[in-house]
Amino acid sequence: MGDRFEIRVAGSGGQGVILAAVILGEAAALRTEGLNSVQSQAYGPEARGGASKSEVVYDRDEIDYPKASHPNLQVILTQKACDTYSHDTAKGATVIFDDFFVT
Template sequence: MSERFEIRFSGAGGQGLITAGIILAEAACIIEGKHAVQSQSYGPEARGGASKSEVIISDKPIDYPKATIVDACLAMTQESADKYANGIKPGGVLLIDSDFVKNVPQGDFKVYKMPITRTAKEDLGREIVANVVALGAMIALTGAVSRESGEKAVLSKVPAAFMDLNKKAYSLGFEKIKALM
């Protein structure tokens, strides 16, 4: 990992992407002892409008808490891809939910296409864990934290009754994107 690593999660309000960002920041900071900040923004609609969560991870103290040159971006909807898949650094990565992002933004970055929401619905029977599938995929793509740290952070945030489902969702996202790489 470089000195400063920036990841943006974007989609529609209510998809759990702010939670995914918080989990990633906790994995980096609490579990791995790195420096991390997480910020978020969403439109006035809150549910349904475009929202984003940004996580900055560094080996050193973070002097500016906003993403400036994004290493990796997730876009779960077309609106979020159009609005937030900018500023990805050359050689960075963009992960899109291929069922919802049809007009893929162009740039000097690698694009990965995965039907994230459909994967959660069809493979796990629960669309609600699409954010955890996406988080697993983003951690596999970036290596921002270890697979184990990401899983530990996910499991620390979910009620006991949903641990198995979330563990499967995280592993599914991680494995599916590894297969695409």
């Protein structure tokens, strides 16, 4: 079994959620030999302000499921994202909240 590590960035459209995950996925895959990464995203139809989520999965083995089920790291930028996604954080994981938008 590999060293699977899952990251989720969640917030709203216009906050750079998808761009952040793309950069995280590409940087690790390019800089770490033998590390695989996959990035997935989901967002609402609104141009700005709709729900937005992006995930990155890293593993030294082949990645057979590209979604984060229990993220090891979460970056949560809105209260709605907190309410929706914070419950499935992995035990001992790190969660970073934007304390301006998350109470």
